[in-house]
Amino acid sequence: MNYLDAHTDLYGIIGHPVGHSLSPAIHNMAFRATGKNAVYLAFDVTDLPGAVGGIRALGIKGVSVTIPHKEAIVDLLDEIDPVARRIGAVNTIINRAGHLIGTNTDWMGAVHALKEVTELKGKRVLVLGAGGASRAVCMGLMDMGVAGLHIANRTTERAKVLAEACNASWSGLDGISGVKASILINTTSVGMTPNVNEIPISPELLPYFQVVMDIVYSPTDTRLLREASVAGCRTVKGIKMLLYQGVAQFELWTGENAPIPVMEQALRESIGM
Ligand code: ATR
Numbered sequence: 001m002n003y004l005d006a007h008t009d010l011y012g013i014i015g016h017p018v019g020h021s022l023s024p025a026i027h028n029m030a031f032r033a034t035g036k037n038a039v040y041l042a043f044d045v046t047d048l049p050g051a052v053g054g055i056r057a058l059g060i061k062g063v064s065v066t067i068p069h070k071e072a073i074v075d076l077l078d079e080i081d082p083v084a085r086r087i088g089a090v091n092t093i094i095n096r097a098g099h100l101i102g103t104n105t106d107w108m109g110a111v112h113a114l115k116e117v118t119e120l121k122g123k124r125v126l127v128l129g130a131g132g133a134s135r136a137v138c139m140g141l142m143d144m145g146v147a148g149l150h151i152a153n154r155t156t157e158r159a160k161v162l163a164e165a166c167n168a169s170w171s172g173l174d175g176i177s178g179v180k181a182s183i184l185i186n187t188t189s190v191g192m193t194p195n196v197n198e199i200p201i202s203p204e205l206l207p208y209f210q211v212v213m214d215i216v217y218s219p220t221d222t223r224l225l226r227e228a229s230v231a232g233c234r235t236v237k238g239i240k241m242l243l244y245q246g247v248a249q250f251e252l253w254t255g256e257n258a259p260i261p262v263m264e265q266a267l268r269e270s271i272g273m
Pocket of ligand 1: 128129130131132133134153154155158187188189190
C-alpha cells in the first residue's frame, strides 16, 4: 500500500456484491507502481443516489461501477459521454472538480483484447448473448468497422432489440449453424464457475472460426476456450478484457499511460494463476 496521508486521492468501485472484485488489486498495484499517492477501495452499495452524493461530497476522484448499478447510474451523473449513452451503461465515473462524468471502458477492453490477435475491420463476427456486456462489445465492434455482426441469444427478443440497435442480424442460440463468421465471442455466463463443464456452442462448430473470445474469466480457461484451442482457433481470454477495461480507466483518471504488465500480474495473482 502507498503511504496514506492527508493528500491521498481516493478511488473505488461501487457494486453489489463487490467482495469478489479484482479491480482493487489491479488499481492499487498500478498506483503503487507509478508512485501515486492514491488508494482504491471496494464499496458495497445498495443506496445508489446516496453513493453518488458521497462521491461528490467526499471528492472521490474516480469510480468503477459494476453490477447491478451500471444502467441505473446513467440518470444520476452530471454528464454521460456519447459512448456510454449509446451503450446505455456506465462502468467508469470521472470526477472533474465535482462534475461527475460517466463513461464506459468495457467496449475498449474487449476491442483491445481482440486486437492483440486479430484485425477487426472487415471481419464477420458472431456474438453469443445479448445482455449488458454484449451491448458494450457489439457497439465497440461496430465502431471498429466489422463487416457483419450476428447476435444469437437464448431469449430471441433480446437478440432482436440489440441487433436493431447495432445493425446486426440475430437469432436464437439454435440458429447459428449457417452464420458465416471468422470471430466468435461469448458474452453469456455459460461456462462460468461453478458450471465449468457448460459450453455455449456445439464444439463441432468451432473449427469454422479463426478467433474465439470468451468474456467469462472464472475459470480463466473456460471449456469454450479449451475446445477452441483444440479446434485450432486463436483464443482470447476474458481476463484480457478485464485488464484492458481497467487500463483504460487508469489512463482516463490519471492522464498517464497505465503500467500494463504490473496490472496484468496483479490480476493473475488475484485469480491464482
Ligand atoms: P451481463 O451484463 O453480464 O451481460 P445479463 O445482462 O444478465 O448480464 O446477460 C446475461 C447473458 O447471458 C444473456 O444473454 C443471457 O441470455 P438471456 O437473455 O436469454 O437471459 C445469457 N445467459 C445466461 N445464462 C444462460 C444459459 N444458461 N444459457 C444461455 N444463455 C444464458
